[in-house]
Amino acid sequence: MSSASSAQVRPVTEPFVHPALFYRGVQGYLAGTVPFIREGLKLGEPVAVAVPGRNLPLLRSELGDSAAQVRWVDMAQAGRNPGWIIPGVLRGFADAHPDGRVRIIGQPIWPGRSEDEYPACVQHEALINLAFTGRAVTILCPYDADELHPRVLADAAATHPLLIDDDGEHHSAAYAPEDIRETYDPPLAEPDGRPVLLAFDETNLGQARALAAEHARRAGLAADRVMDVELAVNEMAANSLAHGGGAGSLRVWSQDVYLVFEVQDTGFISDPLVGRHPLTLDMAGGRGVLVVNQLSDLVRMHTRPGGTTVRAHFVL
Known part of the structure; x- marks a missing residue:
């Protein structure tokens, strides 16, 4: 060429x-x-x-x-x-x-x-x-x-x-x-090993945040990045409660240079630009994914009718 x-x-x-x-x-x-x-x-x-x-x-x-x-x-x-x-x-x-x-x-x-x-x-x-x-x-x-x-x-x-x-x-x-x-949007590959798993709903959202923060600290992330992890996981989990059937699962694992936080639920995201619309005062949806995009070093998402997976990667 x-x-x-x-x-x-x-x-x-x-x-x-x-x-x-x-x-x-x-x-x-x-x-x-x-x-x-x-x-x-x-x-x-x-x-x-x-x-x-x-x-x-x-x-x-x-x-x-x-x-x-x-x-x-x-x-x-x-x-x-x-x-x-x-x-x-x-x-x-x-x-x-x-x-x-x-x-x-x-x-x-x-x-x-x-x-x-x-x-x-x-x-x-x-x-x-x-x-x-x-x-x-x-x-x-x-x-x-x-x-x-x-x-x-x-x-x-x-x-x-x-x-x-x-x-x-x-x-x-x-x-x-x-x-x-x-x-370039196939189902995301399963991680090697056995990730830490937590099922969550509205009764234990705080537990999901705490689990994410604990693993970020153990992995050696700086204090400000631990806060970013906690906020990103909170946004992903809150989206599951609001738009993904009222519940979801959080998985955490290390992969190459990343600590990965994955949230899965039964919702479907129809907007291909979700998380890419700039924040506005009258924003109807997508704010959570936008925040995750801003905080993370890499975000991968796969969504189909019946299920959505979002992975936030943070460099170790």
């Missing part, structure tokens, strides 16, 4: 524009991103750049004095949980500038993203198209064509309606965001 020499996005004919940029090497990265930023600044568009922190100095240096006009975000930190990128990074910036077109570079996938994180990254990329339908926003997503697996580039072609490579900008014949979202 060829790489982009310059990200010259064609004149806007639709409100939301979402191209993937396939680049090779540092020069390809700069050639594909810097003109995109400069064009936005020239047009008076608010510009944000959310990429892994190691790339931020490179782009700032290339832009010189113009860098002060750009909002810079370390995606490796702000977007460590892919489920938080839409509400916390992309919508957070776009919603702050409601009166005109907004331009964002968003790089949620880079060499080094783990196999645990990757399915959530693909789901995120697919859901961007739904989250920003009708919005005057352009989001350019760079992909390292040298270092990323060909499967990743193929998935990018399925989640982006436009591709930018050495052939210029063109429509993606493989674009199928709903199909790819389903591909």
